[in-house]
Amino acid sequence: MKPIKGLIFDLDYTLYDESRYFLAVIKEFSKKHNFSHEQFWDFFSYENRIKSKDILGDILRSADRYNEAYHEELFNLYRSITVSLELYKGADDILKLAPKNGIKTAIITNGNVQVQKNKIRCLGINERIETIVCARELGSAFDKPHPLPFLTCIKKMGLSSDEVFYIGDNPTVDMVGASKVEIPGILITHDHFKSEIPDCSAKYIVSNFHDLKTLLFNGQPDED
Numbered sequence: 238m239k240p241i242k243g244l245i246f247d248l249d250y251t252l253y254d255e256s257r258y259f260l261a262v263i264k265e266f267s268k269k270h271n272f273s274h275e276q277f278w279d280f281f282s283y284e285n286r287i288k289s290k291d292i293l294g295d296i297l298r299s300a301d302r303y304n305e306a307y308h309e310e311l312f313n314l315y316r317s318i319t320v321s322l323e324l325y326k327g328a329d330d331i332l333k334l335a336p337k338n339g340i341k342t343a344i345i346t347n348g349n350v351q352v353q354k355n356k357i358r359c360l361g362i363n364e365r366i367e368t369i370v371c372a373r374e375l376g377s378a379f380d381k382p383h384p385l386p387f388l389t390c391i392k393k394m395g396l397s398s399d400e401v402f403y404i405g406d407n408p409t410v411d412m413v414g415a416s417k418v419e420i421p422g423i424l425i426t427h428d429h430f431k432s433e434i435p436d437c438s439a440k441y442i443v444s445n446f447h448d449l450k451t452l453l454f455n456g457q458p459d460e461d
């Protein structure tokens with residue numbers, strides 16, 4: 238492998254805890270309708286989020302409150318809410334160390350483009366990430382693990398697949414996708430897996446950003 242020149246990250250549950258974003262949406266919705274937010278929140282978990290094809294609808298259904306108007310209202314909040322989000326502990330260090338070591342940074346993310354851009358706005362990382370690829374902008378058929386968003390990203394970065402790592406939380410969407418284009422994947426678990434980590438094509442598995450920093454920078458301290 239050549240020296241690393243790029244780090245490409247997934248967004249949700251890789252760089253930050255997406256459940257914080259959902260909680261803000263559900264609280265705002267509940268406040269408006271005088272509902273207790275717990276009735277919706279009980280359903281929400283990492284596993285349900287990853288499995289569900291319609292998480293907002295499933296949240297409403299779980300509390301027996303589903304109707305189209307509520308679904309649309311929740312989606313509008315999901316697309317536009319303003320909430321202060323924080324990166325996972327240690328992510329900030331990596332984003333500072335990368336440019337100091339001549340390493341470019343990027344994000345590849347699935348999902349509704351407006352929603353994903355709003356999350357990035359709420360995290361305040363727009364200026365800190367050089368390349369952002371929303372897979373859905375390429376067409377609805379090209380969500381990860383399709384190879385196109387990965388190929389688009391490395392092309393925009395001016396790098397080849399053996400000069401970058403791809404870091405993501407999802408064994409299938411992220412790790413299988415990266416491996417299809419021969420980008421070495423690093424699975425970051427953040428302790429989401431309650432049982433065994435599913436078999437995947439990750440080159441490395443780390444628990445958190447502290448471990449990732451050790452792997453990538455050999456524990457080099459951040460000077461700031």
Ligand SMILES: [Mg+2]
Pocket residue numbers: 247248249250251405406407
């Ligand atoms: Mg993710």
